[in-house]
Amino acid sequence: MSFLNIFRSKKDDESPKEDRAIPQADGIHNIEAPPKSPPSETPETQPEPPKEKPEGPVDTEAVKENIVKALKTVYDPEIPVDIYELGLIYEIKVEEDGNTYIQMTLTAPNCPVAGILPGQIESAARSAEGVYDVKLDLVFDPPWTPERMSEAAKLELGML
Numbered sequence: 038m039s040f041l042n043i044f045r046s047k048k049d050d051e052s053p054k055e056d057r058a059i060p061q062a063d064g065i066h067n068i069e070a071p072p073k074s075p076p077s078e079t080p081e082t083q084p085e086p087p088k089e090k091p092e093g094p095v096d097t098e099a100v101k102e103n104i105v106k107a108l109k110t111v112y113d114p115e116i117p118v119d120i121y122e123l124g125l126i127y128e129i130k131v132e133e134d135g136n137t138y139i140q141m142t143l144t145a146p147n148c149p150v151a152g153i154l155p156g157q158i159e160s161a162a163r164s165a166e167g168v169y170d171v172k173l174d175l176v177f178d179p180p181w182t183p184e185r186m187s188e189a190a191k192l193e194l195g196m197l
Contacts, residue, residue: 090169094133100167101131104139107161114150118193120158124185127176135169137162142181 108121116123120141128140139162143151159173183196191197 088135088163088169091135091167095131095135095167097131097133100135100137100165101129103165103167104129104131104137104162107165108158111154111157111161113144113154116144116194118186118190120154122187122190122193124187124190125154125181126158131167135167137168137171138174139171140174140176142176142179144181146177 105121108126109119111120112118113120113123113125120126123144125143126139126141128138130138139158141155141158143154148154155173155175159171162168162171162173183191186194186196188197
C-alpha cells in the first residue's frame with residue numbers, strides 16, 4: 038500500500054474513476070471565481086457630503102487661519118514635519134463664499150506619497166471651519182527646495 042492510498046476509503050475504490058473526477062468550473066481549474074459584486078465604498082473612497090454654502094460672506098482671514106491649522110495636522114510620512122512647515126503649500130486663497138483654492142507641490146515629482154498626500158491635504162482643508170469647497174492645484178514649477186521650509190521645520194530636522 039502506497040503512502041497516498043492510506044487516505045482513500047473503501048468507497049473510493051468501489052466507485053468508477055470518472056465519478057470521482059473533480060469538477061472543473063472553467064474546464065481547466067477546479068476553482069470558481071467569486072461572484073462579481075460592486076466594490077464596496079471604504080471611508081477613503083466615499084465622497085464627502087457637500088457642505089452647506091454659507092449664507093453670507095465669510096471672514097476670509099479667519100478661514101485661512103483655520104485651513105493652516107488643519108494643514109498642520111498633515112505630515113509627510115518620510116519627514117517628521119507637517120506639510121505646511123515643510124513649505125509644500127505655495128498659496129491659499131479663500132473667497133467670501135467659502136470656496137478655497139490651494140496651490141501645493143511635493144518634495145519631488147516622483148515622491149512616493151504623490152498618490153495620497155494631495156487627497157489628505159484637500160480633506161484637511163475641507164474640514165476647516167468656513168470652507169465650502171476646495172480646488173487643489175498640484176504644481177512642480179517652481180520646484181520645491183529646502184529653502185522653502187520654515188525655521189521651525191529646519192530646527193526640527195537639525196538644519197539650523
